[in-house]
Amino acid sequence: MNLIQKISWYYRNRGLGALITRVLKGREAAGALPLRSNQSAGHVQVPLKPNAVISVDQLLRLQFPSLQPLAVYTAPGPHFRLNLVTDSISKGSLFGGVGTAIILATLMVKRRGGKLRIVTRTQAPDEQGFAQVLECAGIDFPGNVEFVYADITDRKAQLDICDGDRFLTTSWWATASVLGSISPEKVDYLLQEDERMFYPAGDEWIRCNEILSRRDIRFIINTELLYRHLLSTGLDNLSKSGVWFEPAFPENVFGAKDREKKQGPKRRLFFYARPNNLRNLFYRGVEVLDKAVVSGLIDPKEWEIYFVGKDVPRIALGGFLEATRIPVMNWREYGSFISSIDVGFCLMATPHPSYPPLDLIAAGATVVTNKFGLKQDLGRYSDKILCCDTDVDALLAGLEIAIKSARKSGDVNSDSSQLSRSWPSSLAAVIEHLG
Numbered sequence: 001m002n003l004i005q006k007i008s009w010y011y012r013n014r015g016l017g018a019l020i021t022r023v024l025k026g027r028e029a030a031g032a033l034p035l036r037s038n039q040s041a042g043h044v045q046v047p048l049k050p051n052a053v054i055s056v057d058q059l060l061r062l063q064f065p066s067l068q069p070l071a072v073y074t075a076p077g078p079h080f081r082l083n084l085v086t087d088s089i090s091k092g093s094l095f096g097g098v099g100t101a102i103i104l105a106t107l108m109v110k111r112r113g114g115k116l117r118i119v120t121r122t123q124a125p126d127e128q129g130f131a132q133v134l135e136c137a138g139i140d141f142p143g144n145v146e147f148v149y150a151d152i153t154d155r156k157a158q159l160d161i162c163d164g165d166r167f168l169t170t171s172w173w174a175t176a177s178v179l180g181s182i183s184p185e186k187v188d189y190l191l192q193e194d195e196r197m198f199y200p201a202g203d204e205w206i207r208c209n210e211i212l213s214r215r216d217i218r219f220i221i222n223t224e225l226l227y228r229h230l231l232s233t234g235l236d237n238l239s240k241s242g243v244w245f246e247p248a249f250p251e252n253v254f255g256a257k258d259r260e261k262k263q264g265p266k267r268r269l270f271f272y273a274r275p276n277n278l279r280n281l282f283y284r285g286v287e288v289l290d291k292a293v294v295s296g297l298i299d300p301k302e303w304e305i306y307f308v309g310k311d312v313p314r315i316a317l318g319g320f321l322e323a324t325r326i327p328v329m330n331w332r333e334y335g336s337f338i339s340s341i342d343v344g345f346c347l348m349a350t351p352h353p354s355y356p357p358l359d360l361i362a363a364g365a366t367v368v369t370n371k372f373g374l375k376q377d378l379g380r381y382s383d384k385i386l387c388c389d390t391d392v393d394a395l396l397a398g399l400e401i402a403i404k405s406a407r408k409s410g411d412v413n414s415d416s417s418q419l420s421r422s423w424p425s426s427l428a429a430v431i432e433h434l435g
Contacts, residue, residue, distance in 0.1 A: 066173040069180025077162030080114030086170040088123035096355035097192040101170045102133045106141045117146040124149045136253045136331045172211040184216040192222040229351035229374050243433045248426040249362035249419050253335035266304045272346040272356045273307035281347035288395045293318030338363045342406040361417045366405045368398040382417040
């Protein structure tokens, strides 16, 4: 393997912290430039050798490997083939946005006919994970699916294309890569967050904004709330090139009416814990939970706390209560687990409601989340979503309301949501629009 491949392998298999430690130990004494990670853009920057002289093209390739044009070659192919381009469809990547992309791509191909091809860029595709998403969504797809790993670290990896190819992209960096090789009229971009907010003002931000501002591709936007936010922040191109939808939550996965009484006497609290995704406000969240334990609002004799997310450290809330950490689940495991939750605590400093609050509501729980921009009230989805200001006192007050609600007999198991339960119904207008 070359250096980029080695670093990519180490990052995927050992984790970000171990990669940084190894690189810094090996390079610090030699005076190399430090390694810098950018998980949102799906890449790890390669450290430069001391006093190395490189071209601007080489520098940009090292800094932004995921933005390099998709390597393609022309070959005979079907009259229509939809290429879903994403970083990964592995077990740890399938929730929320990637699952939605799989469902949308499948329904588009079912309507249009032709072939579906899944193209992953950072990890080899997980075919079983793909099938499980469709099964849980209640979608039958009898056609053959092709899986291709177009590794961004492999300069020799190429994708065959033909006149019948269209592309569905799932991030601004995947979109930029595809547009480097494919005509824009063949590209649709599934946008599920204001991706500019992944970055401080800088090189990534301006590149992301350039993609989001394009007028020659079509945008499919997850929720009307996000669509309105994007329009209000200068992306007026979306008024003509964008279409929005509301996600669905099938009852066979998130069925509030089928909730079974969990074993054991304690109630369960779900904390959406992702310390390496800054928009999740992990540290404000644990700060609030710590105070809730200290104050007695959360009684360890009554409550079990679960931190759901990757790379979560062991933390003693109130100095003594350690939460159960759950890093990765498949769809079936996730649905079963969600159905056992009484209260969700899900922070997200972005305009999109994010999936876990809606998943929890669909399964009958009460959820505390935060306000942000146009996201001031999520009552359109359920009156059991409590939107609070982000200060500690406001979030504690929201938790108190949710905990009292959970204690009321029968309240937790009621389904007060106005969520769609059918993906074909939720996406029908979008698929008709796309043609």
